[in-house]
Amino acid sequence: MKLDRRHILLVNVLLIAIGVIFLLWAIIAVQTNGKIFLEAIGIGLIAAGGVNFIDKFFSEKEKEDDIKLVSPQRSDADPLIYMTKYRAKKVDIFGVSVTEVFNEFLNDQGEDIVDRVFSHRLRLRMVFVHPDADFLNQRAGEDHISAEELRNRQLNSIKLAIRFYKKLLDEYNLRVKKKGKMSKMGSLEILLIKACPYVSIYRVDNKIYWGLYASHKSGTESPLFLSEKREETGMFDFIKEHYYTHVNNKERFDDLHLIKMTLRDREPYLNRNLVDHLLGKDNVDAFLSQL
Missing domain, CATH: 1.10.287 (Helix Hairpins)
Structure with missing residues (x-):
């Protein structure tokens, strides 16, 4: 005992x-x-x-639980949790779909997230599932929607990402024209994966909010957990390594970088080969001309 x-x-x-x-x-x-x-x-x-x-x-301090239940359903979690990314230095968003996050960034009149990247050294990474990934057929059934509906949602995320890219590019050019080199600029990566993510991850500095992709419930109906970084290895490090394995697997995922802005003297990069393949070159040209 x-x-x-x-x-x-x-x-x-x-x-x-x-x-x-x-x-x-x-x-x-x-x-x-x-x-x-x-x-x-x-x-x-x-x-x-x-x-x-x-x-x-x-x-010896009282050991806190390595995994805390934040909400029985992700959809019922306190919205203030998701506002913490506007104060953080490191933000990772990882899951099947990130459509809501793109909509939030694009509808942000104050352009807070853009300012965090350009003026406060925010390192932002977003990863979501490729529209042609085989895994989506399985996930669609678990989310109680058709495979076509889920694929269209992923394609819509691609369009939203292009709009976000244009917003970043315009702001980058405006700031360079006014200030020259931006010494406090952070970095941004948006990439696709074809593998099953297994968990959704919202990482803000030393906290990771996460949830499983269960086979019997949709993502929004599943619980939301919290794991915090500690001196000893724990769940925070375990989940972070799971996420980093996808992000850092260059051999498999280099061609799936959708948007990248990692150097201070380089403008945001849009992977035209990838978006042209997914949406069609003429459609992308027409879409960009309207922005």
Whole structure:
């Protein structure tokens, strides 16, 4: 039976109390040998209990849960959680679809996220599933929608990403014209994956909000969990490595970078080969001309 911290502290308090009883017994003892014996036991118990209590109380902190349940359903989570990306230095958004995030960025009149990238060194990465990924056929059934509907949603995310690229490009050119080189510029990557993501991830600095893609429920109906970075390896590092494996697998995913802006003296890059393949070159030309 493994005792937790509270039980160990209680046991040591009990040892001290028993030690005090032996000392009191020694005081009223008549025989000298018995008095010495009782005092030795009492002092030993008090010393052992006291040292262990101090060590456990001051040197060991109560361990917090490595996984916290934030909300039984992601759709019911506090919206303020998703506002933390506007104060963070590192933001990773990873999942089957990120359509809502694109819409949020594009409808942001204050252009807060764009300003965070250009003026506050925000490192933003967004990853979502390729419209032609085989995995989408399975996920569509789990989300209770048709495969065609889910593919169209992914294609719409591509269009939203192009609009976001144009917004970034316009802002980049405007700032370069006014200020020249931007010393405080961060970086941005948006890429596609063809593999199953298994989890949705919203990482803001040292916190990762995550949820499983379960086979019996849609993503929004599934629980949202939180894991925070600690000194020792934990769930935060485990999930981060899962995500980074997709992001850093250059051999498989280099051609799936949709948008990239990682160098301060380079404008945002749009992977025209990729978007032309997905949407058609003429459609992309027409779409860009309207922006």
